[in-house]
Amino acid sequence: xxxxxMGADTHFASLFPMRPGVQEALDPCSHARIVAVTPGEGVxxxxxxxxxxxPELARSRQVVLI
Numbered sequence: 001x002x003x004x005x006m007g008a009d010t011h012f013a014s015l016f017p018m019r020p021g022v023q024e025a026l027d028p029c030s031h032a033r034i035v036a037v038t039p040g041e042g043v044x045x046x047x048x049x050x051x052x053x054x055p056e057l058a059r060s061r062q063v064v065l066i
């Protein structure tokens with residue numbers, strides 16, 4: 001099970017809109033399992049993060065967004 005929250009800027013799973021790495025992470029044909037992402041300005045903590053890619057999230061038995 002994957003439990004996800006949503007940030008004020010609508011990001012989830014540390015996948016920030018319009019940031020480097022997001023296109024690769026959301027590519028349904030990607031063979032990558034993880035991706036490094038950098039949050040935008042105003043997001044705290046402002047550190048590079050590691051996230052699962054969309055195909056990897058989709059492999060979960062259950063995904064819950066709260």
